Amino acid sequence: MACFLVPGTEAIVSTIVTAVVKKKENNNLKKASVDGTSATEKIGTKFSTKLGWLNKMLWGGSALLAFEHIWHGEVIPTFPFLTAVKEGEVGGMLAEMGTAGVTMAVLVTAAWVGMVIVSNVIEKRQAENTDSKEVKA
Amino acid sequence: MTLLITIFAAITVTLIWYKKAPDNSMRYGTLALMYWGASLMWLVDAIFEYAELGAEFFTPAAEDMLNDSYLGLCVVALGLIIWIVMLFIKDPKGIIRKMLVKKNA
Numbered sequence A: 001m002a003c004f005l006v007p008g009t010e011a012i013v014s015t016i017v018t019a020v021v022k023k024k025e026n027n028n029l030k031k032a033s034v035d036g037t038s039a040t041e042k043i044g045t046k047f048s049t050k051l052g053w054l055n056k057m058l059w060g061g062s063a064l065l066a067f068e069h070i071w072h073g074e075v076i077p078t079f080p081f082l083t084a085v086k087e088g089e090v091g092g093m094l095a096e097m098g099t100a101g102v103t104m105a106v107l108v109t110a111a112w113v114g115m116v117i118v119s120n121v122i123e124k125r126q127a128e129n130t131d132s133k134e135v136k137a
Numbered sequence B: 001m002t003l004l005i006t007i008f009a010a011i012t013v014t015l016i017w018y019k020k021a022p023d024n025s026m027r028y029g030t031l032a033l034m035y036w037g038a039s040l041m042w043l044v045d046a047i048f049e050y051a052e053l054g055a056e057f058f059t060p061a062a063e064d065m066l067n068d069s070y071l072g073l074c075v076v077a078l079g080l081i082i083w084i085v086m087l088f089i090k091d092p093k094g095i096i097r098k099m100l101v102k103k104n105a
Helices: A005-035 A047-071 A090-136 B002-020 B028-058 B062-090 B095-104
Strands: none
Touching: A005 A047, A005 A090, A047 A090, A047 B028, A047 B062, A090 B028, B002 B028, B002 B062, B028 B062
16 A cells, blocks of 8 residues: 555655764764874774665665555555545555554664674674784784 | 565675675665565565465466566566666766766867
């Protein structure tokens, strides 16, 4: 019915969060380069880049799912754009958004959390290996 | 079928991305993430449908399967279109920019 709207809404929020995080990271980098601290030399992927993975999954998934809804006639080009609303099935639509839609958003976010944890572990190991090599040298 | 086709597309693009890594100039990672996102969402859809239909879920009518396959292929094509538009807008290799500068000169 309109389950794609839930991950779509999450995509909007996560895109805004990414922009804010990116701005903060750039400010910190500028500050660090002015202070001459080592923050600029930090190894690893920026958190804003990792948030970008979530954005791509959410935007891509929502767009392709929206296409599927158009295919099945659940999304229409005229107001109110949703067949369920037009036919007075708002209750059913909201119930589907609350179950399938929320589960979709949670599953994609959980997959992203898994990706972030794995990348953090790899980066940590790499940093430890680099440190131990420097100590040996 | 839509879920299966999208999963196969996601796996294929992920393998291409892995083979080409760390070179990310073609943005294969973006396309792979888009397909994985859609696959996860359709997986949820499939689970809910299975909960409703039970074993009947695995024996769809031929006409439904054909329609779903057609939809799956269209979804893959749409994903590729979105990716190619993004690629041309970002133009990581600067090819479009060079072409436009040449034409204007």
